[in-house]
Amino acid sequence: MTGSSSSHVAEGTPSDDGLGPRTAAMLAFGSSAAVLVVEIVALRLLAPYLGLTLETSTMVIGIALTAIAVGSWLGGRVADQVNPRRLLGPALGVSGAVVALTPAVLRATAEWAPAMLLLIASLTILVPGALLSAVTPIVTKLRLTSLAETGTVVGRLSGVGTVGAIAGTVLTGFVLVSRLPVSGILIGLGTLLVAGSGLVEWRRRRWNSTPALALAVLAGGLAVMAAPGGCDTETKYHCVRVVADPDRGSGRTLVLDGVRHSYVDIDDPTFLKFTYVRAIASVADAAFPEGEPLAAYHVGGGGLTFPRYLAATRPGTRSLVSEIDSGVVRVNRDQLGLRSQAGIDIRVEDGRLGLRRLHTGSCDLVIGDAFGGVSVPWHLTTMEAMTDIRRVLKQNGLYVANLIDHGGLAFARAEVATLSETFEQVALVGEPAALGLDPNAAPEGGNMVVVASDRPIDLRAVQKRLDARRTGWKIAAGDDLTAWTGDAQPLSDDYAPVDQLLQPYSPRDSR
Incomplete structure (x- = not known):
């Protein structure tokens, strides 16, 4: 009987924590997808100020991978020391607030404190990326009820998270960027994350910070309207502005990602x-x-x-x-x-x-x-x-x-x-x-x-x-x-x- 009793893990069962297999899979899928959305859209936000170069892409990918590594490690470590049920809501909510504030913060920094741009950009990727990457080990901890199924649970949630990352990449690259401004993508994602946080905490009935995070998301949306560096049009590849020539009525300058690419005289080609x-x-x-x-x-x-x-x-x-x-x-x-x-x-x-x-x-x-x-x-x-x-x-x-x-x-x-x-x-x-x-x-x-x-x-x-x-x-x-x-x-x-x-x-x- 000793072998039988040692095969059980001390944590509660799914019925105790209210986290069923479908909910766990949804959280792993959604949080992993969100990390890739943030990574891809960050490239779009930084392009007008740093250029869309190999170095910029390498930097953003490197920071995102660092966030995934740090979040996965710390998420698992903290989940072993603290009741993991207390971690899910804050991880989703804080990451959602940061994501929603990112467009306004990056654009304001680029215009008013350019020397700080790399640091602020790194933090806006690292903080939500790490928090969201912590979700998978947290829900894995909550789903583990027996050592006999450890491999199945870990493998399933890891696979679901990877599929979520793929879905986030494809959805962003083929659908979202071509249909929505980057600020709208991030504010929308932030809203979803805070809403998810509120839902998780509503089921626990223990956390009352969701309204404050919702206000942060709203502030991010309003700040984008006043933030500098906006585009006339956001395309799949560029932030586009058309600037009229004050000295030539029919003259127009096409600005792509902050660079003057073309000058056109509409009346005199x-x-x-x-x-x-x-x-x-x-x-x-x-x-x-x-x-x-x-x-x-x-x-x-x-x-x-x-x-x-x-x-x-x-x-x-x-x-x-x-x-x-x-x-x-x-x-x-x-x-x-x-x-x-x-x-x-x-x-x-x-x-x-x-x-x-x-x-x-x-x-x-x-x-x-x-x-x-x-x-x-x-x-x-x-x-x-x-x-x-x-x-x-x-x-x-x-x-x-x-x-x-x-x-x-x-x-x-x-x-x-x-x-x-x-x-x-x-x-x-x-x-x-x-x-x-x-x-x-x-x-x-x-x-x-x-x-x-x-x-x-x-x-x-x-x-x-x-x-x-x-x-x-x-x-x-x-x-x-x-x-x-x-x-x-x-x-x-x-x-x-x-x-x-x-x-x-x-x-x-x-x-």
Whole structure:
């Protein structure tokens, strides 16, 4: 009989604690799902201030995993020392309040105390993540009534929690972000967590802090309305604002995640404000006879400044645009005056996949102007991508791409090296200091335009156009460009550390 009595655990049965198997499974599922929702949405909240880079993603994932580890460990440890029934309500309620307050707190911190942003962002992920991750070991403790079923209970609830995490990831990525603002997602999640906390404590009839937590959620919702840094539109990929030009009535600037991506003159598409766009126009106008219609492919759309320019200056031009963000396309139509303009066809798709759909030798001109945050998506920078671009170009076709880099310009040098491995002719257009053509000035970086083709590039004609548009930019090619590139390693699908090569910058640097 000794063996029989030792097989029982001291804690109460499900009927004692009121936590049946379905309730336990729901708590494990929901809390795990909530952790992943917070993780994914945190990336969206931080992108306007830190950029959507590999480093930002790594940081958020690392903090979330730390929260899961700490919460799981501490949750189990505390549940062994304290009645676990007393822990569920506070864990759900406090995490819900923090989650609901997160949008207003992060945006206010980014505007008024940017030096504190990383610390505050870490806490807004770590605190609710740890509390929610503690729920599974707590409900596991409550469900354990016999050592004979320990493996079954632990395995079942662990599996249910993992399924919840998967569901939270899929729901957020495919449904919530595309239909709701990120602030609405977090406030809604906070409301659900506090409501769950209230329900758990109502069944215990012992905890009276739910009204205070509900007020915190309400405060979070109201604070979002007054918090700085709001978006006109939140899309799947960006926080979008359209800013009117006070000096030009028909001018509009498209701002994505705090970065000025495009300037559009709704009434005059030939007006090009950004220097890099004037440089791209100078290259194209020098390479092809004036007014000649072209078959152009644009990797990245943004405000569609250059497709509009081609349509206006080269009637009959066919511009096919691959823009991954359907929300940006809607903004073009609703706020940037893009009507059913002849010759501009927009496909909502990834640029690398869009390239594969094009016929060999079908394009006179390919424009690369796709950015994820402030960097070119790495898979659009490699030799394999450049080989595909070369495939779709006609014999005398031209590839022109906008690059951004700072400091030592390591990424720009690597991209030039990549193009030099793929095309016969490569030239780089930019500020003289950035190109090493002004020995009295240190390079500050910024925008540069790289040109590649298998036909000779008329450098004099391009420079004449650049001077006429008062860009102040110069051209580097041949031995000068080879010396500038140095020993930079070409990028490939197997090796493309674009985010690491890019130098530090301010997220508000204009393009």
